[in-house]
Each structure stands twice: as C-alpha cells, then as structure tokens.
Amino acid sequence: MPKLYITTPTGEKHIIEAEIGCSMMEALNSESLVEGTCGGAASCGTCHVYFKDPAVAGDQTEDEGYMLEGLSDFVEVKESSRLSCQITLLDIHDGAEIVIAPEA
Numbered sequence: 001m002p003k004l005y006i007t008t009p010t011g012e013k014h015i016i017e018a019e020i021g022c023s024m025m026e027a028l029n030s031e032s033l034v035e036g037t038c039g040g041a042a043s044c045g046t047c048h049v050y051f052k053d054p055a056v057a058g059d060q061t062e063d064e065g066y067m068l069e070g071l072s073d074f075v076e077v078k079e080s081s082r083l084s085c086q087i088t089l090l091d092i093h094d095g096a097e098i099v100i101a102p103e104a
C-alpha cells in the first residue's frame with residue numbers, strides 16, 4: 001500500500017496509507033484532509049495538492065489543466081500541482097511528499 005506523507009496548509013503532518021488503484025482524493029478525503037466537493041469531476045478544485053517531487057506528480061489531464069488555470073487567480077499553482085481526484089494511486093506514489101494547497 002502506498003504510504004503518503006502529507007503536510008496541510010497549516011503545517012500539520014500526516015502519514016496515510018491507501019490501496020493501490022484508489023483515488024488519491026478519496027484517500028485524502030477519508031482522513032478529512034481535502035473536501036473533494038465535486039466528487040472527482042475535476043470541477044471544484046478542493047482537492048488541489050502540490051507534490052514535492054514534480055517527477056512523481058505525473059501529467060495533468062486536459063480538464064484538470066483548465067481547472068488549475070482557473071484556480072491560479074486565487075491560489076498559487078505550481079509545476080507540481082495536481083487535482084488529487086485525477087490521480088490513481090500506484091506504487092510510484094509510495095513515499096510521496098504532498099502538500100495540501102490552501103483553499104481558493
């Protein structure tokens with residue numbers, strides 16, 4: 001099970017483990033770390049995270065890119081920004097360091 005090292009916008013540290021194949025947003029939401037208001041449709045931005053290592057962040061989907069572009073008016077969007085609902089947890093995510101983006 002991938003283990004994720006999470007830092008919240010206020011600096012709290014969490015370590016969570018989640019099943020391979022599950023949505024990162026759902027894993028974070030189950031620990032009340034993100035809201036995931038739209039249920040994973042890449043249309044709310046409440047699951048925005050920053051990866052410490054851009055190489056682990058993977059590529060944004062087209063819809064995700066549009067959503068992040070819209071969010072950039074309100075919060076910092078980085079090269080390593082992802083909407084966690086668009087990420088399926090894989091082995092590559094084991095040990096990933098993730099910072100939850102502030103609310104837009």
Ligand code: FES
Nearest residue numbers: 036038042045085
């Ligand atoms: S849950 Fe809404 S954008 Fe990810």
